[in-house]
Every structure is written in C-alpha cells, then in structure tokens.
Amino acid sequence: MATANSKLTSEPLPPADAAKRCFSCGVESGNCEHAGSVNRGTARLRERTESTFPFSRVLSAGLEALELLNIGIAVTNNSRKLLFANHTAKQILFERDGLELAPDGTLSSLKRRSTPSLAELIRQVALAPAGHEPKDSFLAIRRRSGKRPLTVLVRSLTANIRHDNCGEPVVLVFIWDPELPVLDAESRLRQLFGLTSCEARLANLLMEGKTLEDCCDQLEIRTSTARMHLGNLFAKVGVQRQSQLVSLLWKSVGMVRSRYVAGAQARNGYLNPAPPSPGFFSSVPD
Amino acid sequence: MLTLPEKTSTVNLADLLLAAFQGPALMGIAVMVCDASGRLLLANQIAHDILTLGDGLRVDSENLICGEHVDGRTFLQALQQIDKRRAPRLQGSASSAFGVRRPSGNPPFTVLLHPLEAPPIPSRSMIVVFVLDPFRRIFVEHAELYQLFGLTAAETRLANLLMEGKSLSRSCRELGWRRSTGSTHLKLMFRKTRVHTQSQLVLLLLKSIGLLRPRDRALSTADLDLDQCAPRPTSTQRKGIVSATPYWTDADSPSGTKALG
Numbered sequence: 001m002a003t004a005n006s007k008l009t010s011e012p013l014p015p016a017d018a019a020k021r022c023f024s025c026g027v028e029s030g031n032c033e034h035a036g037s038v039n040r041g042t043a044r045l046r047e048r049t050e051s052t053f054p055f056s057r058v059l060s061a062g063l064e065a066l067e068l069l070n071i072g073i074a075v076t077n078n079s080r081k082l083l084f085a086n087h088t089a090k091q092i093l094f095e096r097d098g099l100e101l102a103p104d105g106t107l108s109s110l111k112r113r114s115t116p117s118l119a120e121l122i123r124q125v126a127l128a129p130a131g132h133e134p135k136d137s138f139l140a141i142r143r144r145s146g147k148r149p150l151t152v153l154v155r156s157l158t159a160n161i162r163h164d165n166c167g168e169p170v171v172l173v174f175i176w177d178p179e180l181p182v183l184d185a186e187s188r189l190r191q192l193f194g195l196t197s198c199e200a201r202l203a204n205l206l207m208e209g210k211t212l213e214d215c216c217d218q219l220e221i222r223t224s225t226a227r228m229h230l231g232n233l234f235a236k237v238g239v240q241r242q243s244q245l246v247s248l249l250w251k252s253v254g255m256v257r258s259r260y261v262a263g264a265q266a267r268n269g270y271l272n273p274a275p276p277s278p279g280f281f282s283s284v285p286d
Numbered sequence: 287m288l289t290l291p292e293k294t295s296t297v298n299l300a301d302l303l304l305a306a307f308q309g310p311a312l313m314g315i316a317v318m319v320c321d322a323s324g325r326l327l328l329a330n331q332i333a334h335d336i337l338t339l340g341d342g343l344r345v346d347s348e349n350l351i352c353g354e355h356v357d358g359r360t361f362l363q364a365l366q367q368i369d370k371r372r373a374p375r376l377q378g379s380a381s382s383a384f385g386v387r388r389p390s391g392n393p394p395f396t397v398l399l400h401p402l403e404a405p406p407i408p409s410r411s412m413i414v415v416f417v418l419d420p421f422r423r424i425f426v427e428h429a430e431l432y433q434l435f436g437l438t439a440a441e442t443r444l445a446n447l448l449m450e451g452k453s454l455s456r457s458c459r460e461l462g463w464r465r466s467t468g469s470t471h472l473k474l475m476f477r478k479t480r481v482h483t484q485s486q487l488v489l490l491l492l493k494s495i496g497l498l499r500p501r502d503r504a505l506s507t508a509d510l511d512l513d514q515c516a517p518r519p520t521s522t523q524r525k526g527i528v529s530a531t532p533y534w535t536d537a538d539s540p541s542g543t544k545a546l547g
Contacts, residue, residue: 042304042328048349049327052410058327059300061319061402062307065414068400071496073309075302084306140434151434151494155312157305170302172309178493188383192396209489211482240453243485247451250492251420252396255315258381 068257070182072175075157077168078126080106080119087257092175098143098150099175107173109141109152118152125154126169151176182207182250184258192252193236202229206242207249314497316417324350324362327412336417342388342395343417351415356385356394365413368399386417393421424449426495434494435478441471448488 046055063086066073072089076082082105085093093101099118102108109118118139125137139152153174185207186200195203198219205215216226230242239245308330310317316333320326326349329337337345343353343361353361368382381401385394398416424446431437431445447457458468472484481487 045326045328045349049325053321053327053412056300058319058412059303059307061412061414062317062328062330063303064402065317065319065400065416066306066309068414068416069310069315071310071313073306075306083302138430138433148490148494149434153312153498157302170305172306174309174312174496174498176494176496178490180493188381188398192383192385206485207489209481209486209493211486239451241485242483243448243488244451244453246485247449247488247492248420250489251422251451251497252418253383253398254492255313255418255496256398256416258400 070180070255070257072173072177074107074173074175075170076107076122076173077170078123080108080122082107083170088177088180089173089175091180092150092177097145097147098141099152109139110144121152121154122171122173125156126171128156148178151178182254185249185253188253188258189249195233195236199229199233199236202226203233203245203249206246207254209246212242312498314419314422318351318415318417319412320351320365320415322365322411322413324352324365326351333415333417336395336419341390341392342386343397353386353397356387361386361397364397364399368401368413395419421451422497424497426491426498430495430498431491435475437475437478441475441478444468444471445475445487445491448484449491451488454484 046058049058066086069086070088072092073084073086074082074089075084082101093099093107099107099109107118107122118141121137121139137154139154141150141152143149151174155172155174157170157172182204185204186197189195189200189203190197198221201219202215205218206212210218212223212226212230216223219226221229230245233245234240237245237248239248307317307328311331314332316336317330318326318333319328326337326345336343337351343351346352351361355361355364364382364384382399384397386397387394396418398418400414400416402412402414426442426446426449428437428439428442431442437445443461444457447460448454452460454468454472455465458465461468472487475487476482479487479490481490
C-alpha cells in the first residue's frame with residue numbers, strides 16, 4: 001500500500017487551494033459571483049482552442065454527448081414549443097405513451113395524466129423571476145400503457161442565457177423513463193470490471209431490473225450456474241449484495257448508451273423550428 | 287457533424303445549446319469534449335469541478351487531460367487506443383470504458399469514451415468523455431419521492447442511503463434506527479413502488495429520478511466529499527510540484543503559485 005501511495009503522489013499534485021476556488025475567477029468559492037456559472041471557464045477554453053477547433057463544432061460535439069444519455073433532455077420555450085430534444089427524449093415522445101409532441105410542435109402530456117399540468121408547470125418555471133422558481137418543478141406522468149410513470153423535471157434556463165439575447169424564456173425539461181432498456185452495456189462492463197461474456201450478460205439483465213430467476217430463464221442457465229456467475233460478479237465488482245451490485249453497475253454505465261443511431265436523425269432533429277413534419281421521428285427506432 | 291446557425295431571431299442559439307449541454311450536470315454526470323491528443327475543448331460544470339479537485343483527473347498547463355487508468359495506462363494511451371479503433375461506419379463500437387485511479391484512495395471514477403464521427407482531417411477528431419463517480423453521495427429530496435411514489439420523509443432518507451449502494455444494516459446504523467425499523471420502512475417502500483426485491487427498488491429509484499441533485503446543491507462540489515478528495519500535499523511533496531497554472535486562471539495572475547509558497 002505504501003509503495004502504491006508513493007507512486008501515486010510522485011506526480012505533481014494540484015495546488016492545495018484549487019478545490020476551494022472558483023474555476024473562472026479564482027475567488028474563493030461561495031464568495032464569487034460566478035457560482036453556478038461556467039460561462040467564463042468555457043470562454044477561456046474557447047479562446048485557447050478556437051484556432052484549431054471552431055466553437056460551433058466543439059459545441060455540436062458536446063451536444064452529441066447528450067444523444068448518448070439514457071435520460072431525455074429537451075428545451076422548450078414558455079409555450080412548450082420544442083426547440084431541442086435529444087435521442088432519448090425523441091424516443092419517449094415517439095412512443096406517445098404519456099408524453100407526446102402535438103401537431104403544432106408543442107410538448108404535451110396526455111389529458112388528465114398529471115396534476116398540475118405540464119403546461120402550467122412549464123409556464124410557471126419559464127416566467128418566474130430568476131432565483132424565484134417554484135419549488136416543485138417536478139411531475140410524475142402516468143402512462144396509458146400501464147408502464148411505470150415518466151418523471152419530468154423542469155428547470156429554468158433564463159439565468160444561464162444572456163438577457164439581451166433572450167427574447168423568450170426557455171426551460172430545460174428532463175424526462176426519465178424507468179422502463180427504458182439498458183442496451184449494449186455488456187462490452188463496457190467487460191472492459192470496466194473484466195467480466196466474462198456470461199457474467200456481462202447476466203449483469204446487463206440484472207441492470208434492467210430482472211430477478212435472478214428471470215435471468216436464468218432468459219439465458220437458459222441453471223440457478224446454480226447463475227449463482228456462481230453472481231458470486232464472481234460480486235468479487236470482480238467488489239460488492240457484497242445484489243442491490244449494491246445493480247446500483248454500482250447502473251451508476252457506472254447505465255446512464256450512458258454505447259451507441260445511438262447516428263446520421264440523418266442526429267442531423268435533422270436538433271432544432272425543429274418548423275412544426276414537425278411526419279418525418280421528424282422517422283429515424284427513431286421502434 | 288452538425289453545423290449550427292450563428293443566430294436565430296429570438297435566442298442566441300449558441301447560448302441556448304451551451305445551456306442544454308450543462309443539463310447532465312444536474313444529474314452529476316461530467317461531460318467533456320477533447321481532441322485525440324487529450325486537449326480539453328469543452329467541459330460542463332461537474333467536469334470543471336472534478337478537474338478543479340484534481341483527484342484522479344486534472345488538466346496540465348497545456349490544457350491536456352491527465353489521469354491514470356487503473357491498470358497503469360495513462361488517459362492519453364486510452365484515447366490513442368480508441369482513436370485507432372475508430373471506424374467511420376461502426377460508430378459506437380469503438381466506445382470504451384475504464385476506471386481512473388484516484389490518489390485520495392477513493393474508489394475510481396468510471397470514464398466512458400465515445401469517439402465522434404471521423405472528420406476529414408484525422409488530427410482534428412474529437413472524443414466525448416463521460417466521467418461518472420459511482421460512489422457519489424445522493425441527495426434526492428422528500429418532495430420528489432413523495433410525488434413519485436408517496437414515500438415518507440423517513441423512507442426518503444433510507445432510500446437515499448440504499449441508492450448510494452449501502453446495505454440495510456449500514457443504512458440503519460447511519461440513521462440511528464433499529465434494524466427492524468429499517469426493514470419495516472423497506473417493506474412499505476416495496477409496497478408503494480410495487481417491487482419485490484431490494485435491488486429492484488434501488489434500480490427503480492435510480493432510473494426514475496436518477497442522481498438528481500437538489501437545487502441548492504445543483505452546481506457545487508459539495509457531493510464530491512471535499513474532505514476526503516482533496517489530497518493536501520505535505521511539505522515534502524510540495525517541493526516537487528511543478529507549478530503549473532490551472533487552465534482557468536490567467537497566465538499572469540500569480541494566485542496559483544503564491545498559495546503553494
């Protein structure tokens with residue numbers, strides 16, 4: 001342990017006070033006016049890299065990162081008009097189960113599926129003065145199919161956007177779908193924890209919320225085999241219990257997809273200034 | 287790759303999209319964009335926080351991301367490996383996952399790398415880096431779990447600890463409860479959420495509300511466990527420090543080096 005430690009500390013450590021300072025102005029954090037804003041830090045990065053990487057390219061690369069999240073992220077204005085939606089958000093809207101995109105391009109929940117209504121919530125958050133947002137900007141939306149409700153969170157973006165440029169208030173909408181499958185996590189689980197392919201398949205199924213018995217049926221293995229794999233999983237991941245295992249696995253790889261359908265969908269779906277054409281969702285997989 | 291229009295009539299588009307890019311920070315997900323040599327191009331708030339702490343991942347004076355793979359490779363080597371495997375037609379297949387060692391002794395960060403579509407000039411390729419801390423503290427508020435599942439305040443406290451990956455007995459100890467009290471609350475939560483096992487409960491909670499941070503903590507380093515993370519250099523170690531100015535301070539400002547003196 002001692003040797004490992006000395007090896008680790010031989011590389012230059014960060015300044016001891018770095019942790020307590022605001023990254024953009026160097027003032028002690030908490031005392032500076034930039035708390036909660038990364039705009040200046042981003043501006044510095046931008047200055048240093050603009051010559052080789054135009055900022056619009058870097059930003060669009062950053063937005064591709066949103067496409068990889070298993071959490072729906074959308075931006076709407078105060079009248080719920082959809083300005084941006086990532087892949088997961090589009091997938092959820094495409095299912096029209098709880099939330100959907102109305103023909104006029106607005107985000108709407110199915111009638112009487114939620115209280116207070118989504119429209120009301122978005123308007124309240126969008127029009128609230130900065131720092132005085134309604135406390136409860138959170139909504140559970142029941143679904144026609146009987147699946148577990150969608151979770152919707154609305155946060156104001158007005159404070160993050162310069163006011164002189166911002167003609168209309170906009171909000172950030174997060175959508176969680178607890179029944180969204182975790183796909184293709186196996187290869188990353190193998191790399192991360194050194195799992196075998198059987199263990200990775202089992203881990204992937206457990207991450208979807210299946211019981212060990214379900215996993216046995218699906219993988220066509222005996223309970224004793226599954227228990228052996230589970231034991232190996234515990235050892236490799238370094239946990240003692242199944243709940244600990246799934247929590248750790250999900251927090252490591254569950255929130256990020258390993259791939260998404262790139263190409264046409266990524267290109268035409270970012271901004272949707274016109275009312276959505278029937279083709280808007282055409283490239284979202286069923 | 288997308289091309290973004292410079293402005294729209296009402297909203298500065300770049301500002302709007304930059305704000306959307308900050309979205310994952312609310313869930314404690316650090317997102318960075320770097321080039322193939324590891325140069326940082328864009329980072330969200332959590333990524334800034336992690337790089338500021340410098341516990342495992344940091345940025346050197348050249349703006350390059352540094353870190354050590356748990357198996358000893360450097361961050362750069364992992365990047366180069368993924369860059370080699372990049373195949374224009376098989377996007378996603380080249381993505382990779384690894385753990386990054388943390389000098390403080392905390393459990394490693396999970397780093398996920400995703401190369402973006404190969405551009406015409408190979409040296410200008412970009413890679414998306416996600417950094418996740420699977421052992422982060424969780425602070426989901428009662429109001430939210432009440433609205434979703436009708437959980438009580440006590441159940442919410444227990445749920446937060448279980449979501450962190452703690453066992454029932456450990457959680458009860460932390461809350462100062464008897465084990466029987468804990469299991470009663472757990473059973474009630476099973477009934478309210480219509481699940482049968484503890485792992486299903488934990489997964490459902492994580493998938494329904496994620497790792498959402500409450501508003502006042504939304505953008506701070508509070509849940510990175512500052513006391514544990516920030517390794518205070520001892521006087522002998524300090525002598526060896528090459529005084530690299532953090533990338534976010536002005537080059538002429540002496541604040542970075544002064545504090546070390």
